[in-house]
Amino acid sequence: MLLFFARSYKLLLSVVIPVFKSERSINILYNQIRDTLEKEAISFEIIPVSDASPDNVWQVLENLAKTDVRLKPILFKNNAGQQQATLCGIDHASGDFILTIDDDLEFSPADIPTMLRTLQDSELDLVYGVAQKKEQKGIKRFSAKIARGIIGIFFPRLRYLESFRIFRKDIRTTINNKKKFILDFEYSNGKIKIGKCDVSHNKRMFGESNYSMFGSLHIWFTFLFRYSFIPHLTLALLLVLQFLCSVNLVASLLLASPIVFLYIKYRLQTTDAYLIEKRINE
Known part of the structure; x- marks a missing residue:
């Protein structure tokens, strides 16, 4: 016992x-x-x-x-x-x-x-x-x-x-x-x-399931922008592309802005x- x-x-x-x-x-x-x-x-x-x-x-x-x-x-x-x-x-x-x-x-x-x-x-x-x-x-x-x-x-x-x-x-x-x-x-x-x-x-x-489509997207964006190197690499590639192709600055900013927004949002988010x-x- x-x-x-x-x-x-x-x-x-x-x-x-x-x-x-x-x-x-x-x-x-x-x-x-x-x-x-x-x-x-x-x-x-x-x-x-x-x-x-x-x-x-x-x-x-x-x-x-x-x-x-x-x-x-x-x-x-x-x-x-x-x-x-x-x-x-x-x-x-x-x-x-x-x-x-x-x-x-x-x-x-x-x-x-x-x-x-x-x-x-x-x-x-x-x-x-x-x-x-x-x-x-x-x-x-x-x-x-x-x-x-x-x-x-x-x-x-x-x-x-x-x-x-x-x-x-x-x-x-x-x-x-x-x-x-x-x-x-x-x-x-x-x-x-x-x-x-x-x-x-x-x-x-x-x-x-209690997870809606938007809830699942939120989790995936958190995965991507908080824990992955992909956003860093994407931003770097956009800058290189702009330099090599002499893309208009305004067009480049418009192209990169969604990624920058999501990156800032999910990197700085609090629970x-x-x-x-x-x-x-x-």
Whole structure:
């Protein structure tokens, strides 16, 4: 019995869930995580972070937390975005290992023990759960493949990029010492060892993705102008082109102005600070 508790404590896992418009799925996800980790004798805490969700998901979390002190929900006063909800959960995690998973049930908690073992049995610092085949609609699946291909070219360390990830708590310091923008890109150029684990993928059970076309564009522009050398190279090429071709100065400025505007906007942007309204079982 003592061995069981010692082993469980050593394997303490924090599961962080950014939550938005998921009142129908969060109960199912909680039950799946709890049952899976209890079966594997892994001690854990679950930290769902409600990003000022307009539905009744917070009421669902409050009721669940009354019956399980390992469930530690956090409620935002303001809508700060999925990245900030994830980072907030990471900030408040106490586990030796931290796992993040979305609230839409597309990734299965049944794969969590395998991801944990993959991380433990290696010298990796972070492991992404990567599905070989995603149960998504054709257009979304096609666009995801294109996005992954682009990321693989310009950010090769993030070719496995997924929101389903597990990492050692040691790298949390690396994240917290940086400005908090997009979690993965903040350490994409560091010395953190990154790997992957094959996982399953399910069809979305409820509703549609919370990311609109404009929301996705915003993320992509942030990737491009904050973390990539491409804008620098483009501006340099425009200047060289102007010099070689003797292009009219006004025309050159008009040509370069959209890139300059986006570059300044995304390089100087600040994150939406999250404000915590309530915490339970902290």
